[in-house]
Amino acid sequence: MNIPILFEDNHLLLVEKPVNIPVQEDSSRDLDLLTILKNDIKDRYQKPGNVYLGLVHRLDRPVGGAMVFAKTSKAASRLSDMIRRNIIERKYLAVVHGTPKKKSGQLVHYLLKDVRKNKVSVVAPNHPKAKKAILDFEVLESKKGFSLLSVKLHTGRPHQIRVQLSSMGNPIFGDQKYGEHLNKPGQQIALWAHRIHLEHPVRKEPIEVKSLPPSKYPWDLWKVVTNRKEEKVPLEIS
Template sequence: MDNQELKILFEDNHVIVCIKPPGVLSQADGLDRQDMLTIIKEYLREKYNKPGNVYLGLVHRLDYNVGGVMVFAKTSKAASRLSESMRIHDFTKEYYAVLEADLAIGKTDVLIDYIAKDENQKLAYITDETKGKLSKLEYEVIDKKILNNKTLTLVNVTLISGRFHQIRLQFSSRNMPLYGDTKYGHRTREKDKELGLYAFQLSFPHPITQEVLTYRTTPNTPLFQLFKL
């Protein structure tokens, strides 16, 4: 992926909203892998003919193997205000998740845990309120399919809090791992499987006007094409 392939949903002087494909980092990790921050900076440098460094603020992240809608700040003021909006939960993030489970269509539930992060292993784990942060999500079952004689269930997830690997951990801990999740799901799964998680909708207040902006996209990868979206 290069800046010519960048899919932009919205851009003004303060923010830019783009679609991150699965298999692209949110920001550089020191290895030779593509990342959204670098790609968008190059796009801005070319579009506005800017020499030298281009400012672009990373407001939130998506995992490497998760695609979906992301917003970036084009000024430090916008970055500060968007970060504050995230802190007070003014961002609404919605995901599609494909679970290795058989749930009734229409079922809804709320998952609440205390989650901490193992910095050495880069893994999240469930603990108690003295060691972890309160983590909450809501979900609704919207479709299910049979694949290789196993039932896969598609759920619409609304994140109430945004912890590291929260969705993957909370479902896995209830014996409903995400499809293709080798970290929290079935250890024997092939590592090249598509991960069943996609950030399809993002709502946030514009950092200057405070108008609530909502952007969404539909995943077109082979796994999600199985379902009614």
């Protein structure tokens, strides 16, 4: 499988995750991204023995886009610390049903994950097992009953963007878990990890990569998003 490489050096590997591939091995036993990348590194660099590749964050299986991996234990430790301190900037694009009431804003919820059902719900702030989830959103454009949003994460909770946008009243197109009343079986979720900006964990210089969603419905409602030649993609949240 050809995995697009967005940036690579001795310490980092940033790639574009394909949709519907697990990041690491799960109960499905399907081939996972981490294994694919380790095998690729082993082949490209003719490395003997096991290849080290550190997983420092995740994307849900149906979601595609930019991800960062660590090629050294030093980089893995520093990247994990940067994520804990929220100094790696991660931005997403999402197509949601309807038009949010506000053009932009911050969502703060307290989330609880049901491990058995693999589903997250919004609970009261005083719930003993609740975890605080924060994101910023901006409506870039609305048309034909949908809106294109830019989303910036401040925390990295499971299913966070999906459940928070659904709780706002605007579930993501194709999300069978948090928008089943609006979405049809078989639709691909329209959530894409669009941009990662970080300081290199060793060289301390800025690294930024961008990944564009596929030119398929509903992304193609916004030609500017999927125009890979010009890459005129709305990026910033004010």
